[in-house]
Amino acid sequence: MSDPKIIVALDYANAEAALTMADQIDPKRARVKVGKELFTRSGPQVVDALVKRGFDVFLDLKYHDIPNTVAKACAAAADLGVWMLNVHTLGGGAMMSAAKEAVGNTSDSPILIGVTLLTSMDKQTFDQIGLQGTMTDTVVRLATLAKNSGLDGVVCSAQEATPLREQLGQDFQLITPGIRPAGSDRGDQHRTMTPQQALAAGSHYLVIGRPITAATDSMQALLDIERSLED
Numbered sequence: 001m002s003d004p005k006i007i008v009a010l011d012y013a014n015a016e017a018a019l020t021m022a023d024q025i026d027p028k029r030a031r032v033k034v035g036k037e038l039f040t041r042s043g044p045q046v047v048d049a050l051v052k053r054g055f056d057v058f059l060d061l062k063y064h065d066i067p068n069t070v071a072k073a074c075a076a077a078a079d080l081g082v083w084m085l086n087v088h089t090l091g092g093g094a095m096m097s098a099a100k101e102a103v104g105n106t107s108d109s110p111i112l113i114g115v116t117l118l119t120s121m122d123k124q125t126f127d128q129i130g131l132q133g134t135m136t137d138t139v140v141r142l143a144t145l146a147k148n149s150g151l152d153g154v155v156c157s158a159q160e161a162t163p164l165r166e167q168l169g170q171d172f173q174l175i176t177p178g179i180r181p182a183g184s185d186r187g188d189q190h191r192t193m194t195p196q197q198a199l200a201a202g203s204h205y206l207v208i209g210r211p212i213t214a215a216t217d218s219m220q221a222l223l224d225i226e227r228s229l230e231d
């Protein structure tokens with residue numbers, strides 16, 4: 001598989017659990033994501049261990065701070081050899097431009113993307129924090145700002161993938177968590193789609209955690225999802 005579409009979210013409480021899972025995955029078939037829990041508990045060492053195993057690692061720390069701080073954090077993340085990292089688009093254009101400058105723009109530079117609205121966010125939470133208009137318009141606006149600030153793509157719900165593709169082009173990367181195979185538990189996710197629906201809507205990469213990691217047989221769950229994408 002030359003460009004695996006599945007990114008397995010290694011949301012584990014320690015490096016041992018994450019690496020045990022990773023050791024069952026072929027890096028040519030899936031990429032992996034290190035998020036806040038695993039990174040806070042296990043630090044850069046777990047990222048290094050995954051990179052050394054040949055994985056494309058998405059470091060999902062959603063940096064959101066003043067431009068100088070975010071730029072330095074992004075440079076540090078790039079030094080870890082990650083494939084992809086992210087900032088939060090609500091940090092604004094100056095912050096995102098500083099982040100892009102820090103990671104560089106060569107073929108070796110990591111992909112830099114911006115989180116728009118979290119896939120766990122529903123309309124009630126959107127209203128609660130005082131955002132105006134529709135959620136889709138807000139995601140499109142934030143993603144447009146990200147593109148204009150030099151970012152390579154965004155994290156969004158697959159429900160927004162089609163309008164984003166139409167407005168921002170085919171190459172602007174759409175990374176979509178909130179993926180739930182038919183019949184699986186949504187948990188705290190609100191804006192969800194099945195793997196098949198998400199790719200059909202225009203997602204470039206699918207971030208999938210609990211439907212795989214919380215399954216009784218994680219590798220079978222991953223295989224079932226891969227098969228569902230071949231149909």
Ligand SMILES: O=c1ccn([C@@H]2O[C@H](COP(=O)(O)O)[C@@H](O)[C@H]2O)c(=O)[nH]1
Nearest residue numbers: 009035117118119177178207208209210
């Ligand atoms: O909007 C967002 C941004 C990031 N995430 C992360 O993706 C995974 C999803 O895990 P599931 O278990 O499949 O729900 C998780 O690590 C989140 O931190 C997101 O869900 N939504």
